[in-house]
Amino acid sequence: MLFTAQQLATVLKGTVEGDPSVSVHDYAKIEEGKPGTLSFLSNPKYEHYLYETAADIVLVNNDFKPTKPVKATLIRIPNAYLALATLLQLVEQNKPRKTGIDPTAQIASTATIGKDCYIGAFATIGDNVVIGDNTQIYAHCAINDGVKVGSDTLLYNHVTIYQQCKVGDHCIVHAGAVIGADGFGFAKNPDGSYFKMPQNGNVIIEDNVEIGANTCIDRGSMGPTIIRQGVKLDNQIQIGHNVEIGNNTAMAACSAVAGSTKIGKDCIIAGFVGIAGHLEIADNTTIGAFSGVSKSIKTPGQVYHGAIAVPAMQNKKSFAVYRHLPDLQKEIYALQKEIALLKEQKNID
């Protein structure tokens, strides 16, 4: 399909700067723009590509001021990134969607499957499972006994959901994710071996949650592990037993939260962050990449960072000196010599 700059500007409620009749049939990153493609500029870091791109149309923010001549037609809107997302989602929604129940899927007679679901090849659906309408379960998923999955949810291949766990509506779970495996709970026997604490809780995932590939969310030992509405978890994240993550918190890849920690709403947790168990992290906390959090964060809205996380500004200062520690040490030795010299002179005096 071909769209003109004018048509796109109308859909996006933006204004055209340049030729309104130029048309595009595909999109591309700005540094890879070709004739006939639409692109966008949001991160100022990429501004220089705007002056070289061969894309015919570029979406830019209203407040963007070019510093050189631009060949492409610009469409100005309040948020270029969001505008592109809107367009791409329109395209996405028009894509054909998988439907029907594959004859090889193994569905327990006691399971209830909603309307217009897709159940892929070799998927297994256990006893008393309930699946909502329009949900898609890709090939090879294992949905164990008593699980509930909401409506309009999408489970990609090889997802495992252990018994009795719940996944809400409008969720996306990527391939290989494991929901509801046993929490890591053991007690020492007198002979040094471990005694397994039964993990009889479950996992409750509310609506609009996205869970990345190979991410694991352990079931509670007693009571649930809870992932609240709108949470977004990237790939290879580990969530321990009885953790609770508040609404709209986002966590990047390879981060981990140990058991019973409660994370607030609207937090942003970068990649490779480890959060110890039994802590509370206040709402709106931001934690920088590669941080270890070993104490509760009680004041909302703070930014933390560091190998043992401390407020980011403090860490930045400490690290700035850390990098110059060898010089600092030399200076101390120099001081020592000078003082020795001073004292000697004093004695000579």
Place this chain on the structure above:
Amino acid sequence: MLFTAQQLATVLKGTVEGDPSVSVHDYAKIEEGKPGTLSFLSNPKYEHYLYETAADIVLVNNDFKPTKPVKATLIRIPNAYLALATLLQLVEQNKPRKTGIDPTAQIASTATIGKDCYIGAFATIGDNVVIGDNTQIYAHCAINDGVKVGSDTLLYNHVTIYQQCKVGDHCIVHAGAVIGADGFGFAKNPDGSYFKMPQNGNVIIEDNVEIGANTCIDRGSMGPTIIRQGVKLDNQIQIGHNVEIGNNTAMAACSAVAGSTKIGKDCIIAGFVGIAGHLEIADNTTIGAFSGVSKSIKTPGQVYHGAIAVPAMQNKKSFAVYRHLPDLQKEIYALQKEIALLKEQKNID
């Protein structure tokens, strides 16, 4: 089922403090206790919940001294956590267990399956595989040629065991774990490309081992990778080729051990710990979360911690100063000024 405080105390060999006739039918965490539930108090951090909980019975350690009035009936035993575990395991053992061989499972004619096993839908069991009695293999597991799995072992969904690996008795392997993939061994060719070193060893997992979801244990390049009796590995752990982990060592989520390292018995390794290759870690070593271990630890019983792990007490001290490095630097500058002033005065004198 209803149990009275007196009945529970008799089973647990504890003493009742309060009404012995009060009865419970379920358990709950102490902060979520409701009438009719049993709870426990072990971590002193949660003591304040004891005075508020609506649970009717609470298990406490013999030496616990309440500092406020308690409404619940207490049962005193030596270890409240272990006592609860015992009760929960009794409940667990009475749960129905999956049995039978699903007709869709694909079992090689040369494989041997023990008595009373469960083999779930679409599981694949390769040539010459041997499975012990009472073992449960959930749907979608891939057990490759020549693998041996012991008795009373439980493999959850989507477990992969590569050819020739061995898993002992009474083990639990969680969903998505991969046992026996190739170790990461390459040699450089003269043109800069890599030459793959064949990985012809296997993995030997002894008895009573638990392996977390999506954890990977690589096969040895020559000879085995060995996980000794009673080892407990959490989720998303990576164990390199030819590693050996000693009896009853426990390792929390997201930790990794590089090739050929030998870890002793009874070690406790927290989450997000990286241990370099070709090291030896002594028995009874404890390594704190988010530590990198780049040298062997030869003295048993030590506690290590830190981004490059050093003994924990040393790290705590260094980190305490690290956080105040900017102040330290200012003090040095102040000293320099003072000395300059002293010298100047000397000259004036």
Place this chain on the structure above:
Amino acid sequence: MLFTAQQLATVLKGTVEGDPSVSVHDYAKIEEGKPGTLSFLSNPKYEHYLYETAADIVLVNNDFKPTKPVKATLIRIPNAYLALATLLQLVEQNKPRKTGIDPTAQIASTATIGKDCYIGAFATIGDNVVIGDNTQIYAHCAINDGVKVGSDTLLYNHVTIYQQCKVGDHCIVHAGAVIGADGFGFAKNPDGSYFKMPQNGNVIIEDNVEIGANTCIDRGSMGPTIIRQGVKLDNQIQIGHNVEIGNNTAMAACSAVAGSTKIGKDCIIAGFVGIAGHLEIADNTTIGAFSGVSKSIKTPGQVYHGAIAVPAMQNKKSFAVYRHLPDLQKEIYALQKEIALLKEQKNID
């Protein structure tokens, strides 16, 4: 099969030192050598095993000089490690290889399968998939619509390849790897919830790439994520959307690269390394284990290391002082006292 030292030396173009007629039928690590086995010595750290091993033949480097008497027959070659690899590969190539298409595999009618492929039980091959010759796809793999897999490639169990991704020739993908899941891209809505950015790109994996177990490579949001020829990725690695990794770069387990970062050729990236998004890492860069890289590395051939990665030599120096920070602080306090004393004396003067 039995081979004499002379036969092996002829194949490897090496020279025999000791009895050329001694024969072996298996290989073993040098510390586990038994009569009838071949071993090798490459890492000088293991030299002491050479004098004790019961292996009958040991491959050593031409320049190796024993410091004690050696019982085993030695074969000298330029590179003992590579020589062993060559021998093991010969053995490997003679092993029987899986062939044929399992009747339970579900292959779309529009898919094209090359000659002499192996497709294991319950594998799913989607619409318009193209698989090259001699490729092996193990049981339970999910190859989604429009995927292309080259020739002589090997996919172990439970590999997921999302729609439209491409894998080259002579690749190996280990169990549980997920190729092409959505990148982690969201924009904030005014109400604090997240808006999912569609991820319409794909993943392109070129030839001779090896991908470890449970490793995830996300699809591009627009355009591809690219893994160039000869790249070797270990287990549990996370590659974000639109990342590009250059030829023959190797990355050890548990490392992660955030979105849009471009890594050069011939880099060596150790385990547990986190690389932030939108960076460029020059060719031939080496990054030590447990490092966080937050800035581009523009000069090729450097070695970086550290929790916030800085050039390795600088980090080594800083860390050496870091470990002695408490002493350093004491010295500063001592200096302060001395100066105070000096001043006092001055006043007394």
